[in-house]
Amino acid sequence: MQTDQLLALFSGILLLLGLIAFFIGRAKATRVRATGTAMFAQPDQYAWFAVLATAGPAITVGILGAILMLLLGAKIPPLYLLAGSLVVAAVGLTVGVRQVRPDFHARQAIERVIRFILVGAALISIFTTFGILFSIVFEALRFFKMHSFWEFITGTVWNPGASFLAAAGRAEEGASAAQFGSVPLFAGTFMITAIAMLVAIPVGLLSAIYMAEFAPQRVRTLAKPTLEVLAGIPTVVYGFFAAITVAPIIVSVAGFFGLDASFNNAVAPGIVMGIMIIPFISSLSDDVINSVPDSMRQGSLALGMTKGETIRDVVVPAALPGIISASLLAVSRALGETMIVVMAAGMRPNLTANPLEDMTTVTVRIVAALTGDLEFESAETLSAFALGLVLFAVTLTLNLVSVLMIRRFREKYRVNNL
Amino acid sequence: MSQSFDEISAQLRRRHRKSARLKWISMGALGLAGLFLVLFFADMLGKGMPAFQQAQVQVEIDYNEDAQRMGRAALDPEVSRLVSRTFERLIPGQIRDNPELLGTTETRWVLADSQVDQYLKGHRHKLSESQKATVDALVEQGRAELKFNTTFFTTGDSKMPEASGILSAAVGTVLTMLVTLAIAFPIGVMTAVYLEEFAPDNRLTQIIEININNLAAIPSILFGLLGLAIFINFFGVPRSSPLVGGMTLALMTLPVIIIATRTALRSVPDSIRHAAFGVGCSQWQVVRDHVLPLAMPGIMTGSIIGLAQAMGETAPLIIVGMVAFIPDVSASFAEAATVLPAQVFTWAGEPDKAFVEKTAGGILVLLAILIFLNASAVILRKKFERRW
Numbered sequence: 001m002q003t004d005q006l007l008a009l010f011s012g013i014l015l016l017l018g019l020i021a022f023f024i025g026r027a028k029a030t031r032v033r034a035t036g037t038a039m040f041a042q043p044d045q046y047a048w049f050a051v052l053a054t055a056g057p058a059i060t061v062g063i064l065g066a067i068l069m070l071l072l073g074a075k076i077p078p079l080y081l082l083a084g085s086l087v088v089a090a091v092g093l094t095v096g097v098r099q100v101r102p103d104f105h106a107r108q109a110i111e112r113v114i115r116f117i118l119v120g121a122a123l124i125s126i127f128t129t130f131g132i133l134f135s136i137v138f139e140a141l142r143f144f145k146m147h148s149f150w151e152f153i154t155g156t157v158w159n160p161g162a163s164f165l166a167a168a169g170r171a172e173e174g175a176s177a178a179q180f181g182s183v184p185l186f187a188g189t190f191m192i193t194a195i196a197m198l199v200a201i202p203v204g205l206l207s208a209i210y211m212a213e214f215a216p217q218r219v220r221t222l223a224k225p226t227l228e229v230l231a232g233i234p235t236v237v238y239g240f241f242a243a244i245t246v247a248p249i250i251v252s253v254a255g256f257f258g259l260d261a262s263f264n265n266a267v268a269p270g271i272v273m274g275i276m277i278i279p280f281i282s283s284l285s286d287d288v289i290n291s292v293p294d295s296m297r298q299g300s301l302a303l304g305m306t307k308g309e310t311i312r313d314v315v316v317p318a319a320l321p322g323i324i325s326a327s328l329l330a331v332s333r334a335l336g337e338t339m340i341v342v343m344a345a346g347m348r349p350n351l352t353a354n355p356l357e358d359m360t361t362v363t364v365r366i367v368a369a370l371t372g373d374l375e376f377e378s379a380e381t382l383s384a385f386a387l388g389l390v391l392f393a394v395t396l397t398l399n400l401v402s403v404l405m406i407r408r409f410r411e412k413y414r415v416n417n418l
Numbered sequence: 419m420s421q422s423f424d425e426i427s428a429q430l431r432r433r434h435r436k437s438a439r440l441k442w443i444s445m446g447a448l449g450l451a452g453l454f455l456v457l458f459f460a461d462m463l464g465k466g467m468p469a470f471q472q473a474q475v476q477v478e479i480d481y482n483e484d485a486q487r488m489g490r491a492a493l494d495p496e497v498s499r500l501v502s503r504t505f506e507r508l509i510p511g512q513i514r515d516n517p518e519l520l521g522t523t524e525t526r527w528v529l530a531d532s533q534v535d536q537y538l539k540g541h542r543h544k545l546s547e548s549q550k551a552t553v554d555a556l557v558e559q560g561r562a563e564l565k566f567n568t569t570f571f572t573t574g575d576s577k578m579p580e581a582s583g584i585l586s587a588a589v590g591t592v593l594t595m596l597v598t599l600a601i602a603f604p605i606g607v608m609t610a611v612y613l614e615e616f617a618p619d620n621r622l623t624q625i626i627e628i629n630i631n632n633l634a635a636i637p638s639i640l641f642g643l644l645g646l647a648i649f650i651n652f653f654g655v656p657r658s659s660p661l662v663g664g665m666t667l668a669l670m671t672l673p674v675i676i677i678a679t680r681t682a683l684r685s686v687p688d689s690i691r692h693a694a695f696g697v698g699c700s701q702w703q704v705v706r707d708h709v710l711p712l713a714m715p716g717i718m719t720g721s722i723i724g725l726a727q728a729m730g731e732t733a734p735l736i737i738v739g740m741v742a743f744i745p746d747v748s749a750s751f752a753e754a755a756t757v758l759p760a761q762v763f764t765w766a767g768e769p770d771k772a773f774v775e776k777t778a779g780g781i782l783v784l785l786a787i788l789i790f791l792n793a794s795a796v797i798l799r800k801k802f803e804r805r806w
Contacts, residue, residue, distance in 0.1 A: 070653065111702050115612075118612035121604075121609045125672060128633060128669045129633060131648050213444075215445075226455065229455060237462070237730075237762070240762065307437045336637020339732050371739075392640055396636075
């Protein structure tokens with residue numbers, strides 16, 4: 001039988017057993033209560049306990065069996081597993097119904113089970129992080145067995161072209177050996193990120209200063225959600241915008257100055273990414289500037305500073321940890337941004353300082369490596385995981401530093417809404 | 419060293435001018451951001467609106483012997499070049515299904531070729547001079563015109579621009595979002611309930627909290643790597659399916675829902691909890707019957723925003739293979755599917771220029787859905803949120 005049929009059968013029978021448990025449990029509890037005996041819980045609670053006693057162990061056995069089969073490769077015939085878990089369910093049903101006694105705290109028992117389920121749900125987010133970490137690290141290690149880590153970190157040539165021959169056992173036929181030097185990719189990534197930050201930090205920070213210090217209330221309530229719209233536009237849409245609209249403009253502007261720009265230049269995705277990131281910076285900076293205590297502004301104004309000087313010399317320096325933290329978060333977002341660069345930046349690993357040339361980024365290569373029709377074992381496919389590992393490490397560090405900075409700010413000014 | 423009053427007031431004026439300059443510059447920055455937004459929407463509307471119109475031609479179909487083998491033979495050779503090939507291909511099948519059609523003729527409006535479409539819209543086209551003359555003549559006779567493009571909303575992807583539509587991508591999006599919600603909503607709400615209402619303040623709780631905040635900031639493409647390595651390669655979930663796409667997006671949406679739910683739970687005042695405990699409720703009863711219902715509007719708002727975010731996400735779906743060519747609508751969770759943003763990505767990569775407007779049209783549909791979702795989240799919050 002198919003897995004999904006087995007699953008349907010399992011859930012069907014379990015549902016039936018659960019219903020039986022519920023009604024028997026409730027009927028028994030009602031009967032006991034009708035005799036005038038004082039009970040610790042309501043009949044419905046006894047009934048729900050019976051249901052939990054039926055379904056809980058059975059589902060646990062089923063999941064354990066599935067994990068054993070998948071992880072350890074144990075050969076358990078699915079039918080045995082089905083029968084086994086259903087037997088467990090039947091045992092659970094009898095135990096559950098027998099527990100319908102006046103001296104049994106059904107409500108507390110349910111409470112314990114629910115707490116257990118909630119902890120389980122909360123642990124899923126931890127599993128996700130570990131899942132990301134393990135999936136990336138394991139595949140990256142396989143990559144580093146084929147190509148040295150040192151070469152990956154310091155090499156300046158990224159040419160995976162011949163790796164499919166190596167995967168097919170015909171490495172010697174390749175005209176040149178595959179080279180995986182990631183420096184050009186990181187150079188491209190940092191170039192585009194830097195351009196994005198050149199757009200996003202001034203515009204975002206100044207918008208935040210205007211909204212927090214100058215704008216009348218009405219402008220503020222209107223401007224903030226409007227800026228948030230920029231963050232809500234899907235990145236694939238920005239990518240299209242960058243490739244179809246912005247890149248040709250950049251090329252013609254560069255042509256006007258007599259410069260030669262590629263249609264896949266780094267400026268277009270950089271600018272568009274910067275626009276996308278403006279609300280990240282403005283919204284967080286706005287919050288931070290607003291939480292700078294008013295006493296500092298009053299003190300500064302009382303000393304005869306103008307409003308502009310107060311902002312420049314008192315408010316912004318006080319808010320600096322928060323602003324830096326916002327910028328670091330923005331950098332981490334820009335580094336990991338994928339669609340804009342996939343659609344608007346180039347595919348050619350190119351180590352250059354000229355932003356008008358085409359260059360590629362880490363995320364572009366990850367996508368390129370995993371969307372080709374190469375087999376999974378090839379070095380090029382695995383290189384995506386090595387790049388992902390570096391990306392993960394860098395963004396994780398940036399996020400942690402950012403969290404630490406904002407925490408320091410929060411402690412200094414005792415604000416709790418950040 | 420003393421300054422005259424004139425010097426001092428001049429200095430003061432300078433300082434105030436500087437202050438005013440900061441105000442104007444910062445206002446300009448906000449205006450610039452707004453300008454970007456306006457330009458962006460104007461550009462998308464300008465590029466995308468033509469996609470909702472499609473040229474159609476009125477042709478005489480002659481169901482003759484030759485048309486049984488080659489659909490093109492049913493049409494006047496002069497106009498057959500101007501008609502979409504998807505239509506011509508269907509003719510032999512129609513005759514096979516309805517043999518009585520043979521020998522009859524019929525006049526119908528049919529899809530025009532994309533080049534005719536582009537020509538009528540005044541875009542760049544590849545029609546020859548004689549073809550242009552034919553089209554002009556047809557337009558004059560009222561036998562060729564731009565009509566509302568129903569094909570765009572009723573078909574799946576196609577290699578021919580005039581016959582491609584967003585329906586299969588829209589169905590794929592719905593299926594994927596169902597999976598995402600079914601996983602992320604219960605787990606997210608349960609996690610938030612645990613952290614806010616049950617969790618003791620210990621190491622484990624702190625680790626979970628830090629971890630959730632960190633998860634929210636991990637680049638989305640890494641979730642795609644997780645989906646590929648664990649869901650597809652390890653658990654054997656079918657590649658390109660709404661199931662694997664939805665599971666991957668669910669993990670991404672989880673932090674959004676958790677953070678929104680925690681905020682909503684925190685805004686329920688403690689007096690509610692105290693009153694419920696006071697009449698003898700257990701902790702779970704307090705949460706289930708009192709705190710959760712009061713926090714529901716906030717939870718729904720957060721979930722809708724999370725859903726909108728997941729709906730626009732493309733990068734992880736590319737990694738798990740959801741950028742597939744899907745001409746037919748499939749309503750299965752386990753079969754290959756594509757989603758709206760992935761469809762936009764596919765069309766953006768088509769070399770045929772006629773796909774540019776399709777891409778922008780798809781973008782407009784996607785943006786309309788996202789605006790609708792976000793607006794309903796805002797309305798929900800305005801309508802049901804209680805201030806304590």
